[in-house]
Amino acid sequence: MKAGYLPHLDGLRAIAVGLVVLHHAGITWIPGGFIGVDVFFVLSGYLITGQIVKNLAEKRFSFKDFYQRRLRRLAPAYLAVALVSLIAAYFILLPQDFIYHCKVAALAFLSLSNFYLANTTGGYFAAAVEEIPLLHTWSLAVEEQYYLVWPVMLIALSRINSARMKAVALLGLFALSVWFSVWYTPVNAERAYYLLPTRFHELLAGGLLAFYGASLPRLKSWQQELVSLTGLAMIIVPALVYSSDTLFPSWRALIPCLGTVMLVYAGQHAPLTGRFLTLKPMIGLGLISYSLYLWHWPIFSFTQYATGSLDVVKGAVGIALAVLLSWLTWKFIEQPFRFKWHLSGKQLFRYVYVAPAVALLVALAVVRVGDGFIGRFGDDAVRAVEAMDSEPGKHRVDCPAGASLPCADILLAGDSHAEHFGDFMSVLSSDAGLTLHVDMRAGCPALWEIIPTYIKNGRPDTDYKCVDRSHALYSQIHRYEYVVLAGYWSIADLKPDRYFLSGPKNPDLSPAVTRKVMTRAFHDSVRRIVEAGSVPVLIRDNPTAPDELFNCSRRKLLPFYDEPYEFPREEMDEAHAYANELIDELEAMHPEVMVIDPNAIICAEDVCRTELDGVPIYRDDDHLNRIGSETLGEVYIRELGNPFSESVEEEL
16 A cells, blocks of 8 residues: 555556456357446546545645646557547548437547447447447546545545544445445446446546545455455456346446456555566556557457447457557657657647547538548448438327327337337328328337336336326327338347236236237237227238347448348247237228238348348338438338238229
8 A cells, every 4th residue: 555656556457358358249258347437536646636635734725736747648559549440430430420429429539439339329238339439438437527626625524633533534435336336237237337427436446545545544464365356356256246137336337346446555565466467568568457458449340330230250250350450559649749749738738638629520520511421431332321220200190189080091109129110111101182181109008008118227217107008199090091000010020028018907027918918009009999980900010130130231342241131031030920920810801901911022032131222221120210210111102012002992
């Protein structure tokens, strides 16, 4: 616990960055390697708090000097990575992703990227985040936000004369942050992962050690080893047993954090652990750990984006490249800025903060105004890019409450899959000379008295209002000639441990109850539509594409990607088997029922496609994009005819 350079801390940095890098490289036996970030937080809290407390005690603390040191330490290396990533993004990322990348790059430099990522992603472990090259900057933002408030708090604490009151204040602050993390993580795990309030105690844990480490008892050699080995186990075991399914940070982050505190406290002189932590390779890796943390994720992310996967070979090459770039960055950027190039405070502020910030914001503005430089992929790619970025259209007709006649000929009702079929149905209805109204509620199938439940982070998220929605919807179906039901019918089969359907009379959550409720709800819904004098129309759901294939149309635009954009039809047939059997059963029971099968167009005999007429039809793994949905409608009419035109002709 002596002041000055502590080599075992570089060994700890090596462990932290090693866990993070191996985890991100796809090493499956380290599913919890993300806890390396928590180790970094504790180390930062210990070192920086120690410096501030020492300077305060010597009455020479200066906010100006403090933030200048932070700027020298962090900004140059980040700017190097940001510049290279922007160049790579120009050649690799599609327009909307390029714009998003520029936003993150600018916000990361301003220490705000964690807020943006928390608001625009489905969480740190969502599939799409693997293709955000600067995702990892959230942790840098959290740390810098901490150091905006922590020096002020330390100054306030320094004015408390009572050591006991000071300890109470620090421990109370630690307990409050732990409590908030434990409470908020289950409420909103996606945001909790990214934000400072749920991480504050991790940095504070290191700060508490900086405050009171010197007053802790001296340990004998064997005691130091025991404490160090226990601390090391508290880091390694979570790295091996935690995973993307672990509710984190919550109380679980305390384990690696406390393990880090124990290693900082006892690891320097522990006979075995101390020797391991101070091996030359460990210290060397620790010295370049900041640059390695910066470089590794963009390399992996661009690889994933461009090629569709990150296998062992790509991961190994990526690690080697990251280590090389990290050493070069440490040698020729980090070290000179910290110890050689003595810029004045004004020069540092102008050239290392203001100028880069302005440059990044200007780059963002230029890219946004230029629509992501869509023309760089060639004229032939513009239509494909526009399709992939197109959101579902809004097809809504205002229906007066007292109107006795239908305000539209066709009602399309359902969840988000009904929404994406709105553009498909718009093509069919327009071709038949009919009007269309779409009524959608995300996550809520338009089936009678059905209650969907999604298990999110171990807790059920139940949409009880879905029943009320069905009552309101079915009270109006008599006003439409056709009532079209579309939905993500296969979700319960694709996510059997996370998605369940229940009803007022069947409240249990299980696959068996889900199928029972789904069967009952389908039959009740069709019966009510028939009794209302409307024509029931059932749309078979589109295939869910494998994660690595739904965006292969996007990668096909890149010069180094040439993989097929098809996947086996067998997978789709298995996932949709139960819902399709229900639809077949209802078609046989009710002669009024019309069935529309988009898969007759999307799929051939053995494979399903992600493109039609050269147009990408997906915007994620299970939702269609607007242009793709419209194209599906056009091809459907061309190859199979328009079922609504045929129905109108039969009536005539």
